[in-house]
Amino acid sequence: MWWLIAAVGLGIPLVVTAMPEFGMLAVGAVAGAVTAGLGGGTVPQFLVFVGVSVALIAVVRPLANRHRRQSPQLASGIDALKGKSATVLERVDGGVGGRIKLAGEIWSARALDGNQVYEPGQQVDVVEIEGATAVVI
Structure with missing residues (x-):
């Protein structure tokens, strides 16, 4: 019974401070209660x-820290358009540029390589968005 009281006591700081270590100690207290219930001294x-x-602190804490440092995998806005394929509508080059159809919308575009020319109908990949212009390869 004392182990369960300890588990609840350790669970309170977990909720109040959001420190996961208290939760891991609470799980350890529950494991101690199970051992007592099975007749362990x-x-x-x-x-x-x-x-x-x-064991929980040694295994779970590094995993949680690694997960917390990762950037979100969901891109939105113009970041979501980087790497997408587009269809050339008007000739695209490195100078004047042209137009592409990207994600159902018509965008101004220019070639990343100033010497490269893309003709209508070709598929290109967007590498960056600069203002209202897509930079393509």
Whole structure:
């Protein structure tokens, strides 16, 4: 019973401070309660508590930190258009530029390489958006 009280006691700071380590210690306390329920003595209960808590902190915390550092995978706005394919509607070159159909809309476009020319009907890839102009290859 004391282990369950400890688990609840460790769960309160988890909710208040949002520190996941308290949750891992609470899970360790629940594991200690299970050990006590299975007839384990005081020493095995503490060993299970410490072992489960340390194992969770050692495994889950680095995974959570790595996940937190990753940037979101969902791109929106003009960032979502980078890397998309488009169809050339009017001749596109590195100088004057031309027009492409990108994501159902007509965009001004210019070639990334100033010497490259794309004719109507060709497929191009958008590498960047500069203002209202798509830069294509």
